[in-house]
Amino acid sequence: MKKILVVDDDATLRMALTRYLEKRGYQTQDVASGVDALLVFEQDPPDLVVSDVMMPEMDGFEFCRRLRSTRSGQLVPFIFLSSKGEVEDRVQGHSIGADDYLIKPFEPRELLAKIESQLERSRRIHSEIVLLMQREASNSNQNGQGTSAPQPLPLTPAEEKVFWEVIQGFTNKQIGDHLFVSPRTVQTHLSNILSKLQLENRSQLVRFAFEQGYKLPTESLLRDDS
Secondary structure (H helix, E strand, O other): OOEEEEEOOOHHHHHHHHHHHHHOOOEEEEEOOHHHHHHHHHHOOOOEEEEEOOOOOOOHHHHHHHHHOOOOOOOOOEEEEEOOOOHHHHHHHHHOOOOEEEEOOOOHHHHHHHHHHHHHHHHHHHHHHHHHHHHHHHHHHHOOOOOOOOOOOOOOHHHHHHHHHHOOOOOHHHHHHHHOOOHHHHHHHHHHHHHHHOOOOHHHHHHHHHHHOOOOOHHHHHOOOO
16 A cells, blocks of 8 residues: 655644545655644655645755755655646746646646555566566576575565565555456455565565565566556
């Protein structure tokens, strides 16, 4: 389940937005300022950020700027929500690292479409990184470096299918569509996988796969879900 961090000092809007997103299968966390958002991000990085611009303590522009200056915050998708709709404001938002900019008042369906678009773009980037790392590992093996085969995964067949999907960056919903199961079933398998491998989250699972030399099935690398 993808996690979205909602940052806005309007408590009513935060509540409405988090409820809307949770009903559509996303996990959410909300805070009222950029200062709090940086703290939350450091403790538990989300998959995407939706942030207001005008906020107390630290506005959205400064929050985005500081987030992009950190290693963990460089690639996370970032969408601004703002009543500041002038061209200069939108240009400034993009120039400091935002991926998209939506003007208030907005249609929730449009925000949802932007979120899904940015998450899919992030997944494709992730998949390309996976492929490049595997090619590098393959070249190392051909050169006689690290030729030992990885240990068999201590997983059931169903869990192993989910394993390969997760390390490609697919969401629970996408995995469910691929494997013809519900997102809830995918989450159950993922929880079991993390427990068996003694890992805490998806990022650690991806790193584990790379470090242990698990290679994606060829048909998965070739699949295009556009």
